[in-house]
Amino acid sequence: MTIELSVNGRVVSTGAEPATPLLDVLRNHLDLRGTRYGCGLEQCGSCMVLIDGKPDYACSREIGSVAGRAVTTVEGLADNGTPHPLQVAFLEEQAGQCGYCLSGILMSAKALLDRNPTPSRADIVSALDDNLCRCGAHPRIIRAVQKAAAMIRAAQTHTGAPTGAQS
Amino acid sequence: MSEPLPLSIQNNRRMDKWLRFDPDRTLHLAVGKVEIGQGVLIALSQIAAEELDIDVARVNILSGDTADAPDEGSTSSSQSIEVSGRSVRLVSAELRQRVLARLAQRLNCSPEDITVEDGAFLLDAQPTGHDYWSFASDADFAADIEGTATPKPASQYTIVGQPVPRKDLIAKVSGAAFIHDIVRPDMLHARVVRQPSRNATLTSLDEAAIRRAAHGSFKVIRLGNFAAFVSTDETVVQRAAVAALTHARWDGARTLTADQQDAAWFVGQPCDDRFVGDPVTPPGGGTVVSATYSRPYVSHAAMAPSCGLAEFRDGHLSVWSHTQGVYPLRNSIADILGLTREQVTVRHAHGAGCYGHNGADDAALDAAIIAQQLPGHCIRVQWRREEEFGYEPISTAHRTRIAVELDSAGRPIDWTTEVWAGPHVQRPIFGGVMLAHEALPNPPAPARAGDPPEANGGGGTRNGTPLYDFPHKRIVHHLSLATPIRTSSLRGLGALPNVFAMECFMDELAERAGMDPVAYRLSLLSDSRARHLIENVAARCDWANRGPVGTGKGLGLAWSRYKNKAAYACVAVELEVDRNIRLTRVWCAADAGLVINPDGAKNQLEGGIIHAASMTLKEAVTFEGSGISSLDWASYPIMTFSEVPEIFTEIVHAPDLPTLGMGECTFGPTAAAIANAVAHALGVRVRDMPLTRERIASVLAGA
Numbered sequence: 001m002t003i004e005l006s007v008n009g010r011v012v013s014t015g016a017e018p019a020t021p022l023l024d025v026l027r028n029h030l031d032l033r034g035t036r037y038g039c040g041l042e043q044c045g046s047c048m049v050l051i052d053g054k055p056d057y058a059c060s061r062e063i064g065s066v067a068g069r070a071v072t073t074v075e076g077l078a079d080n081g082t083p084h085p086l087q088v089a090f091l092e093e094q095a096g097q098c099g100y101c102l103s104g105i106l107m108s109a110k111a112l113l114d115r116n117p118t119p120s121r122a123d124i125v126s127a128l129d130d131n132l133c134r135c136g137a138h139p140r141i142i143r144a145v146q147k148a149a150a151m152i153r154a155a156q157t158h159t160g161a162p163t164g165a166q167s
Numbered sequence: 168m169s170e171p172l173p174l175s176i177q178n179n180r181r182m183d184k185w186l187r188f189d190p191d192r193t194l195h196l197a198v199g200k201v202e203i204g205q206g207v208l209i210a211l212s213q214i215a216a217e218e219l220d221i222d223v224a225r226v227n228i229l230s231g232d233t234a235d236a237p238d239e240g241s242t243s244s245s246q247s248i249e250v251s252g253r254s255v256r257l258v259s260a261e262l263r264q265r266v267l268a269r270l271a272q273r274l275n276c277s278p279e280d281i282t283v284e285d286g287a288f289l290l291d292a293q294p295t296g297h298d299y300w301s302f303a304s305d306a307d308f309a310a311d312i313e314g315t316a317t318p319k320p321a322s323q324y325t326i327v328g329q330p331v332p333r334k335d336l337i338a339k340v341s342g343a344a345f346i347h348d349i350v351r352p353d354m355l356h357a358r359v360v361r362q363p364s365r366n367a368t369l370t371s372l373d374e375a376a377i378r379r380a381a382h383g384s385f386k387v388i389r390l391g392n393f394a395a396f397v398s399t400d401e402t403v404v405q406r407a408a409v410a411a412l413t414h415a416r417w418d419g420a421r422t423l424t425a426d427q428q429d430a431a432w433f434v435g436q437p438c439d440d441r442f443v444g445d446p447v448t449p450p451g452g453g454t455v456v457s458a459t460y461s462r463p464y465v466s467h468a469a470m471a472p473s474c475g476l477a478e479f480r481d482g483h484l485s486v487w488s489h490t491q492g493v494y495p496l497r498n499s500i501a502d503i504l505g506l507t508r509e510q511v512t513v514r515h516a517h518g519a520g521c522y523g524h525n526g527a528d529d530a531a532l533d534a535a536i537i538a539q540q541l542p543g544h545c546i547r548v549q550w551r552r553e554e555e556f557g558y559e560p561i562s563t564a565h566r567t568r569i570a571v572e573l574d575s576a577g578r579p580i581d582w583t584t585e586v587w588a589g590p591h592v593q594r595p596i597f598g599g600v601m602l603a604h605e606a607l608p609n610p611p612a613p614a615r616a617g618d619p620p621e622a623n624g625g626g627g628t629r630n631g632t633p634l635y636d637f638p639h640k641r642i643v644h645h646l647s648l649a650t651p652i653r654t655s656s657l658r659g660l661g662a663l664p665n666v667f668a669m670e671c672f673m674d675e676l677a678e679r680a681g682m683d684p685v686a687y688r689l690s691l692l693s694d695s696r697a698r699h700l701i702e703n704v705a706a707r708c709d710w711a712n713r714g715p716v717g718t719g720k721g722l723g724l725a726w727s728r729y730k731n732k733a734a735y736a737c738v739a740v741e742l743e744v745d746r747n748i749r750l751t752r753v754w755c756a757a758d759a760g761l762v763i764n765p766d767g768a769k770n771q772l773e774g775g776i777i778h779a780a781s782m783t784l785k786e787a788v789t790f791e792g793s794g795i796s797s798l799d800w801a802s803y804p805i806m807t808f809s810e811v812p813e814i815f816t817e818i819v820h821a822p823d824l825p826t827l828g829m830g831e832c833t834f835g836p837t838a839a840a841i842a843n844a845v846a847h848a849l850g851v852r853v854r855d856m857p858l859t860r861e862r863i864a865s866v867l868a869g870a
Contacts (some may be wrong), residue, residue, distance in 0.1 A: 100519035141809065
């Protein structure tokens with residue numbers, strides 16, 4: 001029995017049994033190792049991915065439950081080799097120390113910016129509160145998300161695309 | 168240059184152990200210190216690029232490799248830039264000197280006439296046609312390092328002192344980047360069935376039940392009381408390991424009790440008493456006051472449970488680890504497995520921030536033990552979350568009592584810091600034991616309680632001697648010989664609990680003397696670098712208008728010089744207390760002499776503040792049954808995004824003074840500044856960490 005799903009815009013199929021954690025399928029079957037194991041308990045956010053655009057824990061989602069769904073991982077952030085503004089901003093701000101939490105944080109931040117292009121500091125910390133960072137890089141991470149939001153808005157203004165700004 | 172060569176060079180004298188010019192116009196720099204998230208590799212690259220005058224982008228750094236990089240011990244104690252940085256500077260300056268001396272001979276000029284521009288040599292500003300890659304010879308690399316070359320003066324720096332971005336973060340925001348992500352040929356996944364404690368015997372392992380739960384096939388490795396599951400399928404061994412928690416029976420496991428969690432438990436237990444400082448003076452008739460402070464056992468709580476890879480092929484064991492010290496780990500593994508040191512190679516691979524001695528080395532030993540049983544495979548051991556919280560060597564609980572005799576103006580004339588704590592360092596080279604070794608058929612003798620010597624900053628005694636101008640000061644250290652659980656190093660060792668105690672007590676003494684805490688400190692402190700930082704932070708946080716005590720809003724300040732010889736830091740914390748403590752703003756100033764990479768340094772200052780705040784407000788390991796019961800992030804909460812304050816850091820530039828390690832300098836001051844701010848907000852003093860809602864309520868109830 002195979003399960004089909006979309007990962008980073010590509011349809012993939014896996015022979016993993018339905019109860020296999022999505023995390024294990026991503027890392028060991030699909031060789032996408034940017035999604036990380038931290039606790040397996042939905043407590044740290046290291047394994048955060050987007051499922052149909054919403055942040056979710058890959059450690060506890062069974063692969064059978066995401067059949068036919070669209071999964072986005074950190075490897076899917078870049079667009080044809082062009083880094084996502086969040087990745088650019090995180091590097092410009094050097095927003096990390098050990099970096100283990102970053103791929104999960106980037107996914108939570110992407111979900112935030114996709115629905116709210118003008119987040120306040122309170123919006124950002126609220127969106128990232130399911131992600132732990134032990135090194136204390138939080139201030140830089142918050143700054144980087146603000147910067148990425150500004151970069152996205154500027155690019156949209158430049159191309160004349162609607163900004164979809166929310167209050 | 169009468170200063171002795173740094174230990175790193177003394178132990179690795181050949182130039183080619185450190186530096187090599189590669190044909191693609193890059194510089195290969197090999198170092199023994201490793202990246203644990205602190206940005207050390209870019210800082211060391213900057214130092215080499217500066218001395219050799221090459222673009223820092225040309226530096227490829229190899230760190231932590233027993234086959235190909237120098238032995239620099241462990242990456243710990245804020246020593247990487249002080250020791251390794253000084254070594255890289257001397258080595259690079261000497262290579263430049265050697266090459267330019269030969270070139271000068273060839274060109275019949277003086278070496279001073281030659282300048283270097285991104286590795287190319289110019290004479291009177293004209294190209295010579297030579298560069299490092301074409302002109303450096305084998306002889307330049309074969310000779311021992313003398314350490315006699317004169318490095319550049321700081322005034323000529325163009326690379327050192329710049330915020331050069333790290334190279335390693337690119338992979339970390341893109342995909343695979345860590346030891347956990349390494350894939351090797353013939354790789355098998357493994358999980359270990361953990362022995363609950365030393366001397367516990369595995370009496371039965373219900374393999375049939377475990378196989379039913381695992382939904383797949385796996386091999387069982389048994390060696391004495393060491394058991395592991397190995398499979399091509401990671402999901403299967405993970406399930407097997409979880410099932411084994413209920414299907415393995417152990418006899419003879421220890422029992423831990425909740426009262427052992429508290430630092431107060433150490434009082435009256437067997438201990439090794441040590442004395443540091445001035446002899447006890449007869450009482451001078453002044454008022455004697457004392458107070459006792461404590462910090463519980465705390466966990467490193469790395470984001471990633473530890474991971475180790477090992478493969479045994481053709482009689483050689485190759486190990487990958489996120490250890491802080493590849494050479495010490497190689498020696499331990501070789502000794503435990505009955506191999507020669509030449510038969511074992513340990514290579515560093517990036518892990519999550521460790522902040523000290525966590526499960527990294529133990530996971531590597533797990534993998535090595537299994538690999539020796541299954542030659543020809545790479546064994547990847549991934550610890551589970553509960554395993555990391557439950558079995559890593561945690562940081563000891565620590566009790567500090569300060570007793571002083573005051574003169575008539577309320578100033579200490581005699582100061583005693585008395586410490587009760589378990590060992591703050593138990594790496595194998597300091598008498599500690601590795602976890603799985605105790606489960607093998609011939610377990611080692613029990614760990615010996617020990618602590619680093621005073622010359623290295625001490626352990627329980629670290630920062631126990633105040634730097635204030637008190638006439639008589641001393642430390643009495645009761646090093647526990649009966650610590651109920653394995654403990655080892657965590658960021659700053661005893662510095663955090665001791666600075667917490669000392670800087671809280673200074674506030675209490677100021678109140679007693681009827682003085683403002685900042686003015687009181689300055690009246691007792693002649694160290695000009697410290698005074699400058701305190702005045703800087705007091706001005707920036709508007710200390711002069713901090714308002715009355717007991718309004719629910721607090722502002723507190725504290726400072727220290729890490730190890731009394733590394734970087735200085737002063738921290739002020741603003742907070743509000745209603746049902747919980749909410750940190751709002753933090754100001755920090757630090758003086759670390761010459762700063763190699765100011766952005767990396769600021770990152771370390773901020774990280775230390777948040778880590779210390781998390782520890783001060785939230786963290787405590789709990790015991791139950793045979794071990795630790797705080798095994799997840801719900802029972803061991805740390806600071807979250809919504810709890811992090813705004814932080815304003817400032818580095819006081821002192822480029823002509825030697826670089827001082829700064830990874831740990833904000834740690835103690837932050838803890839004390841929080842408690843001082845809580846006292847200012849509430850008018851009561853909480854002396855035991857963590858400062859939870861329950862603890863504050865109980866202190867208020869007793870006030």
